[in-house]
Amino acid sequence: MSVGADTVEAMDPAIEAIDLVKRFGDHTAVDGVSFAVPPGSVLGLLGPNGAGKTTTVRMMTTLTEPTSGTARVAGYDVxxxxxxxxxxxxxxxxxxxxxxxxxxxxxIRMIGGLYGIRRRALEKLGDQLLQQFSLTEAADRVVKSYSGGMRRRLDLAVSLLASPPVLFLDEPTTGLDPRSRSELWEVLRGLVAEGHHAAADHAVSRRG
Structure with missing residues (x-):
């Protein structure tokens, strides 16, 4: 999971969980989780399989409704x-x-179109992202031919198209071989150097 925000006041959390609970029948997957993360920061959720990390991310990204409690992202209640x-x-x-x-x-064109980005601006932004994620040479190849690391880099590039102030990454290196994992973390370090922030297995955050 990842954090960072440029649309909230400096003293307000970029991400805030408030007594989040998620139950599936008799099973409690998340039990009263609370935390607050300031803008421009990174939060990594660490824990064993089944600890509720992905469920927490899904609640905070509106994919799953909490059983009780709530969360705020960039100041908005999920x-x-x-x-x-x-x-x-x-x-x-x-x-x-x-x-x-x-x-x-x-x-990139398809997702950018869904975001409503104008064609000329999208072409320029797409070229920038492809270069940033070392995908320029592969830009006109079908993704089916990409390595796992290249697909993850493209997935991350697409996530940044709308310049979101908060970016969630759920285990971004899952299933990658050591080389691809190293390449992806190099990309994330580059984002950090440019004002984004990253940490651990679950977080990349954007600022500015």
Whole structure:
């Protein structure tokens, strides 16, 4: 999970969980989790399999409704203002969600179009992101031919298209070989150097 915000006041948390609880029948997956993270910071959720990390991320990104409690992302309540939360965050899940039958560039055009980014601006932004994530040479190849590390980098690039103030990453290196994992962390370190922030297995955060 990742944090950072440039749309909230300096003293307000970029992300805040307030007694979050999630039950599935008789099973309690998340039991009263609370934390607050200031803008420009990074939070990494660490724990064994089944500890509720992904469930917590899903609640904070409006994919799963809490059984009780709530959370705020960029100042918006995930229960009362889910549309605003989604407008102010990006999400990269455990599995890359880019379309394998499209090229890298076509994926960026498709997602950018859904965000309503104008064509000329999208072309420029797409070129910048492809270069930033070392995908320029592969931009016009179908994603089906990409390595796992390349797909994860494209997935992250797509997540940054709308410049979200808060970016959630759920185990971004899952399933990658050591080389691909190292390449992805190099990308994340580059984001940190440019004003983004990253940490551990679950977090990358954007600021400014």
């Amino acid at each position: 229960r009362a203002e889910p549309d605003q939360v989604r407008r102010h965050m990006g999400l990269t899940g455990q599995v890359a969600t880019v379309d394998e039958l499209l090229t890298g560039r076509e994926n």
